[in-house]
Amino acid sequence: MSEEETKFEYTLRGKAWKVYWLLLKSGKPLSAREVQKALHFSSPSVAQHHLDQLNELGLVKKHDIDGRYSLVSEVKIGVLRHFVKLGRLLFPRYFFYAVFSTTFYMGYLLLLMQSLTRENLFIILFGAIVSMIFWYEALRLWRLKPF
Numbered sequence: 021m022s023e024e025e026t027k028f029e030y031t032l033r034g035k036a037w038k039v040y041w042l043l044l045k046s047g048k049p050l051s052a053r054e055v056q057k058a059l060h061f062s063s064p065s066v067a068q069h070h071l072d073q074l075n076e077l078g079l080v081k082k083h084d085i086d087g088r089y090s091l092v093s094e095v096k097i098g099v100l101r102h103f104v105k106l107g108r109l110l111f112p113r114y115f116f117y118a119v120f121s122t123t124f125y126m127g128y129l130l131l132l133m134q135s136l137t138r139e140n141l142f143i144i145l146f147g148a149i150v151s152m153i154f155w156y157e158a159l160r161l162w163r164l165k166p167f
Contacts (some may be wrong), residue, residue: 049088112161118154
């Protein structure tokens with residue numbers, strides 16, 4: 021891990037992590053008050069403090085005109101390494117593997133399986149195990165997201 025990644029890992033903890041995640045998820049500039057309301061912080065100054073931390077790291081930029089903050093760069097650290105962003109939505113990478121494996125597993129069961137041979141029993145068992153592992157990992161990562 022590089023020195024910069026270590027610095028990001030150290031700074032992006034707790035509330036700063038939640039603020040970064042909110043900006044990443046929203047995909048639009050937010051003010052300190054909007055961050056405070058969305059994350060239920062005690063005051064806008066708490067949100068402002070964490071936005072300033074992210075600004076110092078170069079992850080967000082403050083707009084001069086309206087004082088809103090927008091994401092400048094995305095970092096893939098911590099649990100974010102395992103997420104893929106599609107538009108405004110973030111999905112665990114394993115979600116796509118789970119959908120793919122489950123689709124092909126069901127397709128095999130419904131369309132290709134003719135009889136219950138030893139080979140088909142092996143494919144049924146193997147397909148079920150693989151799909152369950154991918155769904156388990158996708159749900160496990162989903163629970164690790166900040167909010």
